[in-house]
Amino acid sequence: MSKHTTISGNADGTSTSVTLQHRPQGADAPAATLEYFVLRGLGELPRVLLEHAGANYDSVFHWSNDVSWRARRPTAALGYMPIYADEDVQELAESAAICRHIGRKHGLCGEGLAAQAAVDQLFEASRCVPLTSGGWRVEWQEDMGRCVSFLTKIAALLEASPAVGNVAELTIGDLSLWVLLQTFEEARAGWLATNGLASLEAFRAAVSATPNIAAYVGSERRVPITIKEKGEPGWQDVKPTAYAFADGALSAAFDDAA
């Protein structure tokens, strides 16, 4: 039996959303807002992009069964999250559209048509790796051969274009890939290197060491990985309204926040 902490909103659905504010030193633009469940899932890459860019933002976390999401859902443009807003856009849905918007706003989409094409290619490819879901969950129970073979092709993309894989100038493609590689590492430490993907492991580690990403990963703002994302046995038995975090509970920041 795996060690995990199961958390849900109030059983009667009266729990409200939690908002964590991030105000990095030196950022003066109005805060963006990102709404998602108390999960990494499709909310993680937009958060990572905002963190990397050093942007002011409010991260609003809804419980899947709570009164706040049930009240919010009818007003959501497409009826689902993530939902993003800033001074340019209101009620922006679709995680890829949100990521591209944040990328354009903060200069993370590459310079010039050739670079932008390479960045987009990596962005899309890293969300479509066989046996992964949108770059945030791995189907470990399957034969991972196809996955390894596709990741080998992604490693070749980093070699082929100077527009991607440059840790000094990270793009939405690079950070999308990082979220995926970090999921592999947190789910099965050492798996990349032992499967002939040492260059991707080196890239993952280098991105993890950049100041804003390292600060985010070590922060109380980051939601722990769930047993479902980690592919641990037992995740199918967790109620759809609850979250089973693999390595401990949510940080105290979630208790203290509004």
Ligand SMILES: N[C@@H](CCC(=O)N[C@@H](CS)C(=O)NCC(=O)O)C(=O)O
């Ligand atoms: N294609 C959409 C999918 C969004 C989506 O499925 N969101 C789910 C959570 S991952 C959701 O909000 N479900 C809640 C609901 O439908 O009430 C995207 O990429 O943003």
